[in-house]
Amino acid sequence: MASVGNANVQGVRNCYNCGQPGHISRYCPLPDRRLNGSQVSNAIVPAQPLLTVPPATNVGTAVPYYSGQYNGGGSGLGRRVSTLEEIVSKINGKHEAEEAKERARREEEERKKRDAEERRMKDRKEREELHKELHREMTGKLDKVCEAVNGKKVTDNEEIAKLRAQVESLVRQQNGSERLKDNSQEEIARLKAEVESLRRSHHGASISATTSKEAEELSRLQLEQAxxxxxxxxRFSSLEEVIVALQRQCEAAKTNA
Structure with missing residues (x-):
């Protein structure tokens, strides 16, 4: 019975990785098939738990033998650990690279924000300085204009009074010219009457009978009339031009005042 139990125990202990008896997959000297992408072993795995031998017998209890548990299996475990360390180091490196990239991106954004804020403050300061300069310049110009206006006000009033006096004088001259014109019209009418009288007195007479003295008198009267x-x-045209020019000067002086 003991021999049958020992045979059963030793026959079912096969490695899941390579299918060989004598060790388990944790201590398998061969590379892990799952990490290398190979097919899973087709070894038959027992579905029932392993049989155990009663402790007290005359025959010694059979103990499973694992060959290469510490000698041959150490190299496979080291390779697996190295592989896992490489994978972890790659993951850590990638994570650190992403963190560094994200940190650089945040620093770049912060730098751009600082630059934009500095430019905005600089532009604002320049605009304020420009506004102050323009305000000072405009204030100075307005002060000069006010001084000029206040200083010229009396002079402009005197100029307006002088122009007004000239206009009144020209109006009086125009009135006198109109009276002179009336007198001239009366003189012209009188001369026309004399000419008409001479024509009536000499009406019916022939041209050959008209004396040279009367013809000269008639021509002289017509020439004087023209x-x-x-x-x-x-004279009337000259006076009208002078009056118009003075009126324009007076209006311009009022507008400037």
Whole structure:
């Protein structure tokens, strides 16, 4: 019975990794198939728990023998540990690289924000300085204008009074010219009447009977009439131009005041 129990115990202890008896997959000297991407071993795995031998017998209890548990299996475990360490180091390296990248991105954003804030403050300060300078300049110009206006106010009033006096004088001259014009018109009318009288007195007489003295007198009267009319018109035109110019100067002085 003991021999049968020993045979059963030694026959079912196979490695899940390589399928060989004498050790378990944890201490398998071969590389782990799951890490290498190979197919899983087709060894039959017992579905029932392992049989145990009664402790008290005349025959010695059979103990499972694991070959290479500490000698041959150490190298496989070391390789697995090395592989896991490499994987962990890669993961840590990738994580650290991502953290460094994120940290660099945050630092770049902070730097851009600081630069933008500094530019904004600088632009604001420049605008304030420009506004102050413009305010000082405009205040100085307004003060000069006020001083000029206040200083010229009396002079402008005197100029307006002078122009007003000139206009009144020209109006009086124009009125006198109108009276002179009336007198000239009366003189012209009188001369026309004399000419008409001479024409009536000599009406019916032939041209050959008209004396040279009367013809000269008639021509002289007509010439005097034309000259008097032309002189009056020239004087009236000159006076009107002077009056218009003075009126414009007076209006301009009022506007500037």
């Amino acid at each position: 000259e008097a009319k032309a002189a009056s018109e020239r």
